[in-house]
Amino acid sequence: xxxxxxxxxxxxVEGKYAVGQFNLNNLEFTQAILQAAEEERSPVILGVSxxxxxxxxGFKLVVNMVKALMEEYNVTVPVAIHLDHGSSFENCVKxxxxxxxxxxxxxxxxxxxxxxxxxxxxxxxxxxLGVSVEAELGRIGGQEDDLVVDDAEAMYAxxxxxxxxxxxxxxxxxxxxxxSVHGPYKGEPKLGFDRMEVIQKLTGVPLVxxxxxxxxxxxxxxxxxxxxxKINVNTExxxxxxxxxxxxxxxxxxxxxxxxxxxxxxxxxxxxxxxKMREFGSSQKA
Ligand code: G3H
Ligand code: ZN
Numbered sequence: 662x663x664x665x666x667x668x669x670x671x672x673x674v675e676g677k678y679a680v681g682q683f684n685l686n687n688l689e690f691t692q693a694i695l696q697a698a699e700e701e702r703s704p705v706i707l708g709v710s711x712x713x714x715x716x717x718x719g720f721k722l723v724v725n726m727v728k729a730l731m732e733e734y735n736v737t738v739p740v741a742i743h744l745d746h747g748s749s750f751e752n753c754v755k756x757x758x759x760x761x762x763x764x765x766x767x768x769x770x771x772x773x774x775x776x777x778x779x780x781x782x783x784x785x786x787x788x789x790l791g792v793s794v795e796a797e798l799g800r801i802g803g804q805e806d807d808l809v810v811d812d813a814e815a816m817y818a819x820x821x822x823x824x825x826x827x828x829x830x831x832x833x834x835x836x837x838x839x840x841s842v843h844g845p846y847k848g849e850p851k852l853g854f855d856r857m858e859v860i861q862k863l864t865g866v867p868l869v870x871x872x873x874x875x876x877x878x879x880x881x882x883x884x885x886x887x888x889x890x891k892i893n894v895n896t897e898x899x900x901x902x903x904x905x906x907x908x909x910x911x912x913x914x915x916x917x918x919x920x921x922x923x924x925x926x927x928x929x930x931x932x933x934x935x936x937k938m939r940e941f942g943s944s945q946k947a
Pocket of ligand 2: 843
């Protein structure tokens, strides 16, 4: 069923595992992620960035596509459709109106007071409708769609600010920037585990780890042990599927039917997502 993130994340904290947010880019990604979740008996969060929603034809189309596929596959595991890095109150409300069950309001570029005010405004509307909300503090580096944060702008979250934001806004989960980046890492990621622990204790909410691509398993496990209950992955599926498309086209230079290269790419995404679900410990938890 389509649900908010609230219950799945609370269960994840309790069971010491994390639910994956896998981003949608097109039909094949959506098929692959839903099939992986059902086959792994795992809860799943479908992440939809504003740019990806635009590419696919808008929020309503994405919701309709997800609902149609869930019906087609008889999906029984919990699924959330989540706006990833919502950039404004208006876009969050539009997504909720279209049927999203969860939204992220990314006010991380704003001064604390303004981030709190914006996040609270979104929470007040979302919670009336049973929709969960994720907020961000500090600034996650790297690039995802329209969102570009260079090294100098990337900033670690301050624990006291996290405590205040969660207390004043009542968000369901928080993404504190702690050294993870969107897109590939330059070298080994250096995550701020000490702060992660403090922030979880101070806020009491499930934490979200963005930039899940390229984080070694031991760091994933450490993050989960410190209260991380949601891990976002996009680039890894994009890279894996692009690699498959390249291989198939190189092996068959005269091939032109998109089903012949997107079909194998879809299989690759499915296998990649299943692997992540096992790493995150969410398999067999639905
Ligand atoms: O919000 C989405 C994620 O944080 C994705 O990060 O593309 O580095 O896996 P990634
Ligand atoms: Zn992100």
